[in-house]
Structure formats: C-alpha cells, structure tokens
Amino acid sequence: MKFETSLKIALSKGRIFKDTLPLLARLGIEPVDDPEKSRKLILDTNLEQVKFVMIRATDVPTYVQWGAADIGVAGKDVLVEHGGEGLYQPLDLRIARCRLMVAGPAGASLQGDRLRIATKYVKAARAHFAAKGQQVEIIKLYGSMELAPLVGLSDLIVDLVESGNTLKANGLEPLEHIDDISSRLIFNKAAWKMKHADITRFLAAMREAVEG
Amino acid sequence: MAIDHHWLLPEGIDELPPPRAAELEGLRRRLLDMYEGWGYDLILPPFLEYMEALLVSGGDDLALRTFKVTDLITGRTLGVRADITPQAARIDAHKLNREAPARLCYCGTVLHTQPENPAASRAPLQVGAELYGHDGIESELEILDLLVRTLDLCGVEEYYLDLGHVGIFRNLSRQAGLDEQGEQALFEALQRKATSEIQEIVAELKLSPEHGAMFVALAELSGDDALERAEQLLSGAGDEVLTALGELRQVAQGLKERFPAIAPHFDLAELRGYHYHTGIVFAGFVPELGQEVMRGGRYNEYGRSFGRARPAVGFSGDLRTLFRIGKRGDIGTKPAIFAPWPEEKALVDQVAQLRGEGRRVIFALPGQSGDAREQGCGEELRKEAGEWKILPLS
Numbered sequence A: 001m002k003f004e005t006s007l008k009i010a011l012s013k014g015r016i017f018k019d020t021l022p023l024l025a026r027l028g029i030e031p032v033d034d035p036e037k038s039r040k041l042i043l044d045t046n047l048e049q050v051k052f053v054m055i056r057a058t059d060v061p062t063y064v065q066w067g068a069a070d071i072g073v074a075g076k077d078v079l080v081e082h083g084g085e086g087l088y089q090p091l092d093l094r095i096a097r098c099r100l101m102v103a104g105p106a107g108a109s110l111q112g113d114r115l116r117i118a119t120k121y122v123k124a125a126r127a128h129f130a131a132k133g134q135q136v137e138i139i140k141l142y143g144s145m146e147l148a149p150l151v152g153l154s155d156l157i158v159d160l161v162e163s164g165n166t167l168k169a170n171g172l173e174p175l176e177h178i179d180d181i182s183s184r185l186i187f188n189k190a191a192w193k194m195k196h197a198d199i200t201r202f203l204a205a206m207r208e209a210v211e212g
Numbered sequence B: 001m002a003i004d005h006h007w008l009l010p011e012g013i014d015e016l017p018p019p020r021a022a023e024l025e026g027l028r029r030r031l032l033d034m035y036e037g038w039g040y041d042l043i044l045p046p047f048l049e050y051m052e053a054l055l056v057s058g059g060d061d062l063a064l065r066t067f068k069v070t071d072l073i074t075g076r077t078l079g080v081r082a083d084i085t086p087q088a089a090r091i092d093a094h095k096l097n098r099e100a101p102a103r104l105c106y107c108g109t110v111l112h113t114q115p116e117n118p119a120a121s122r123a124p125l126q127v128g129a130e131l132y133g134h135d136g137i138e139s140e141l142e143i144l145d146l147l148v149r150t151l152d153l154c155g156v157e158e159y160y161l162d163l164g165h166v167g168i169f170r171n172l173s174r175q176a177g178l179d180e181q182g183e184q185a186l187f188e189a190l191q192r193k194a195t196s197e198i199q200e201i202v203a204e205l206k207l208s209p210e211h212g213a214m215f216v217a218l219a220e221l222s223g224d225d226a227l228e229r230a231e232q233l234l235s236g237a238g239d240e241v242l243t244a245l246g247e248l249r250q251v252a253q254g255l256k257e258r259f260p261a262i263a264p265h266f267d268l269a270e271l272r273g274y275h276y277h278t279g280i281v282f283a284g285f286v287p288e289l290g291q292e293v294m295r296g297g298r299y300n301e302y303g304r305s306f307g308r309a310r311p312a313v314g315f316s317g318d319l320r321t322l323f324r325i326g327k328r329g330d331i332g333t334k335p336a337i338f339a340p341w342p343e344e345k346a347l348v349d350q351v352a353q354l355r356g357e358g359r360r361v362i363f364a365l366p367g368q369s370g371d372a373r374e375q376g377c378g379e380e381l382r383k384e385a386g387e388w389k390i391l392p393l394s
Helices: A016-027 A057-066 A077-080 A120-133 A165-169 A190-195 A196-211 B020-037 B060-065 B085-095 B136-153 B166-175 B178-189 B195-204 B209-221 B224-231 B241-260 B302-306 B319-325 B345-356
Strands: A005-009 A042-043 A050-054 A069-077 A087-092 A098-105 A116-119 A135-142 A156-161 A173-182 A183-188 B049-050 B067-070 B077-080 B103-108 B125-132 B162-166 B265-267 B278-283 B293-300 B312-318 B336-338 B361-363 B376-382 B387-392
Touching: A005 A016, A005 A057, A005 A196, A016 A069, A016 A183, A016 A196, A057 A069, A057 A077, A057 A087, A057 A183, A069 A077, A077 A120, A077 A173, A077 A183, A087 B195, A098 B224, A116 A120, A120 A135, A120 A156, A120 A173, A120 B195, A156 A173, A156 B136, A165 A173, A183 A190, A183 A196, A190 A196, A190 B265, A190 B278, B020 B103, B020 B125, B020 B136, B020 B319, B067 B224, B077 B376, B085 B103, B085 B125, B085 B302, B085 B312, B125 B136, B125 B319, B136 B241, B136 B278, B136 B293, B136 B312, B162 B166, B162 B241, B166 B209, B166 B241, B178 B195, B178 B209, B195 B209, B209 B224, B224 B241, B224 B265, B241 B278, B278 B312, B278 B319, B293 B319, B312 B319, B345 B361, B345 B376
Parallel strands: A005 A050, A005 A069, A116 A135, A116 A156, B162 B265, B336 B361, B336 B376
Antiparallel strands: A042 A050, A069 A183, A087 A183, A098 A156, A098 A173, B049 B077, B067 B077, B103 B125, B125 B312, B162 B278, B278 B293, B293 B312, B376 B387
16 A cells, blocks of 8 residues: 555554554555564554554554544543544444453442442543442542452442453452443544545555455 | 742743744734735724623533633623634624624634643634624635635645535434434534444434435545535435535635635534534644644524624634744844933934834943843944944944
8 A cells, every 4th residue: 555645653552553453464554663672662664654653552542633643543441531532533443342341349239329439441430320320439540450449449440351350360340331442543633634535545445454 | 738830830821932922913913904904893802701691602612611700799700701703793793783794803812721632722812803794605715715814924834724514414413303412422423533433323313224324424525525425425415405515615616716726625524613603614724733723614693692693704713823833934123223321312312213213222221231232232323423323233
C-alpha cells in the first residue's frame, strides 16, 4: 500500500501492539524495529511514509486528539475514560478483547448503601452504578485493584477480566458484566479531513483485514 | 495549604508581554478595520449577563462551560460569557430590531470553566462576525469569504475548510420518528463516526432498514466527493435533505469561484453546534494543530427567545490561537527615538511634533540606568550645530 502523505500511528506496547501487527501486515505495513527491544519511541516501518509512535495505552487518545499522531489503536475502556472528544472511532478492530466487570469476594452482595468501589475506570464504574440507581463511592487506583477488597479498602472492584485467573488467585470472582471491551481504530479529526484520501484507503483496507 | 508560587497564573489563563501584546493588538485592529470595510458594525457586549440570556440554545455544554456568580443586588445568577454569539443575537433581536440585514462584529475575551480541549486557553479572545436578516446561500458565502480573509490576514497559510449541514441529520431523525433520547444517542455516535455503535442503536430503536442505512451512511459521507455519494445514498430521503445537499453544492461552487485554491472538504456527520445551528455549518482546520481554529454556521432560530427569530449566519475563532499559529511578516515600524530629558522648549516642541507624526519617542530620565539600546531605541535626538537632529545611536 502506498500513501501520499505521512501517517503516524499511535500504538501501545503489549497486547494491542501484538494483535494490531497482523492486521497492519495485511496492508503491507511492518515495523523495522522491535519495540520490545528498541528504546526508540518513534519506530520506522518498511514504508517511508508510515511511522509508529509507541506510547502508554491510556495516552493514545490524547496523542491522537492533539494530532501528535494521525491514527491510533485504543481500547474501549480507555476511550470511555478519556471521553473520546475530538476523535473519530469508525472501526472496531475486534482485538484485545475482554470484559469490564464488577468483581468482589466470592458471594459478595451487589446491594448496599454507598458501596466502596476500587477501580481504574472511574467514569465507566460511576455510569454503571448510576444506571442501576445506586450511589457508590469510587476509589481511584492505578493498578492491583484485586488487593483493595482483601485489605478492606473497598467492598468491590471494577476491572477488566480476561481469563479470570488473577481474580481467582486472589479469592475474588466476577459478579456483574458491565461492557464488552475491544480495541478501536481512532483518527484525529483534522487528519481525517486533511489526509482524507490516504485515511480513507487505510480505513477501508483495515476494515477488510478485520472482516476478511 | 500555603500558596508559595503566587506568581503562577491559573490553569489555562495566559498573558502576553511586550512586544507580543502590541503585535496582537495590531492584528486585532487590522481585522476590525477589515470588518468595518465590509460594513460590519462593532459591538461591545458586557462581560457579565443574567444566565438566562447567555443560555438561549439550551445546550448543556455551554452551561457547564460558563463561570457563574450570584448578583448581590438581585440575588439572580450571573454568568461570565463563554461565547459572544448569543450576545450578538440578543443585540440584533432586541436592541437593534432592524428589518434590513444587520452586520455585527466583535472581539472580546470569553471565559471557559473547562478548556475546550487539553491545554486550550480558558480565556480565549473571541473574534467573529455575524450577518442577520437574510436566509440564503449568499449570506453563507459572504461570511465564508470573510472567514477566509480573516485567516489570510492572521497569516495562517495552510488550512482546510470543512462544510456540513445539520439539516440533513435533523430531517432524517424526524422522518425516523426518533425521540429526544434516540436522537441524542445517534448524534453522539455520529460525532465519533462510530459505525458499529450506530448499527447497534439503529437495531435497538427498531428503525426501518431504509432509515437505518441512511444513518450508517451519514457516518461515511465525508471527503471531497461526499456530495456525489450523498445524492445516491440519500436519494430516498425526501426534498428537505436534497435541498440541503443542493445548498452545500452551491456554497462550495461559490467558494471555488472566489478562491480557486480552496477545495472544501464535506462532512455530513459533522454536527458542531447542533443544538442551535439550523443549516450549513463550517470550520477551518490547520495541519499543525489537529483542532479547528474557526467555526460557524447558520442559526435561524436563535433570536426567538429575545422576541424575534431572524435568519443568521456567522463565524468566530480564538484570536490568540490565530495569532500564535499565523506567520506574519514584519510590519515595518520605524525604530524608537531616545531623547535627553528636555530642558529647552525647542526639544519639547520637536518631540511633540514627532509623536504627532506617529513616531515613538522615549525620554531619558535623569540618572537612569541603561542606555538607548536597552530602552529599545534605534535612533536618538542629538543637538548638532544648535539644532536637534535624529541621528543613529552613537
């Protein structure tokens, strides 16, 4: 695939990078360096016009919103927390799939006055309980949510669940489903308009790669 | 908490030191002079108003963005304007009350409780022009012409114009019989061009396949060729939608005749200001920002709450942003003149004359530290052969 303009694609290390590469490979885009080994943050690809920008998953929407990258791959969980302002999200890549769930000690009750919920996903958690008509206290954490109920910091947690093994290892279990999560292809609004020909072809090819 | 760094400005609040402030002021004057030449009358609306007057359109966003204080005289809530457009509409509808078209322009600081995007200013200097009293694409063209010239005068070299029409989505929503909630859900998904979400909502609301397909199509109707594709994909959408597409085509054609180098981009899912816009909407984008720097459109119903709905179209942008990104050449001012503290009338008179001619003359204060150069002067007044002369710095 050839592009008229330069395209910067924001990706995060780990699962999203690993799952996005096969899709990009079908468009003939492959990285020159291995991000796990290289310390470079902007990676060259086999196409001169295309660069990968390697950033933390939670920063991807911000970089793309600002136009520091034209395109990005971000999980729905991250997009909900970011708000998605100033971004187009036309394609669900159906990768990095998992579920956003309420979890707690086995048999814990979902009822109760002002339950304390530990989570990284503040907006999603608040919206979920508000939709059920339940007022809760949200405790924002940045990781290892599983610990919070064990040490009495919270009653329940809201977290991403893939296999459920981490929960199980800590004596917790998934209690309630909130949302199915997968990664979306996101676009900067201005890039969408100014690099429209390239962006449209890229999007069409990615759509084919996802569906085909 | 002790406040140590009291020199810090609040977040998103900016100031301009010399010479930037004077440069911005120069640009502001040139813009207002241009609007004056186009027949746009300057208005100076108040910084504070009753909330009801500021929030005409019912949009929640504007209410959240407005700083509020309690009026200690009436007990009512006052808002610091977050947008000057409602004030211009009030002045047109209530104060001027003309039948003939009214052309208004303004430049003033607005305040936002939250920046519009990360690290944006919370005190933008909003500059804009509004044309009231004519419902036709000629007004759109005049406003777009002025918008393009504003960008040019600000020195913004590379930009893209994006055109849309809120009437298309609004009309489709009505045809599909959407309630307020359904319309809002589809609106939000369309703003993100989230095709899969639109499909989910369409299924959930049990819309007819024809309407469902048209909402999905809207998300994809962007680009230079969007109008051609729209005419096929929305062919069954009825007269009002086709009229809207026709208006877009005419405006694009008119723009092309005026500015052959500008190829507008169409985006039928772009519904900025959906709650108060009624027709064509537009925005100017620049490559290095990734955000719009100018926006505007038609808003015919706005004046109703002030007693008179008048056709209206206008644009505005943040002059601080335009100033920052524009590349303007040196305007070529003459260097300032340093003069000794005047002990004789001849010097006083000569300085007065020079200042009258628009020159900048700075007196040396007796015993001051720093010389002419440090005072930003390039020339000085020196007495030679009994006469005061302007000479290069010695």
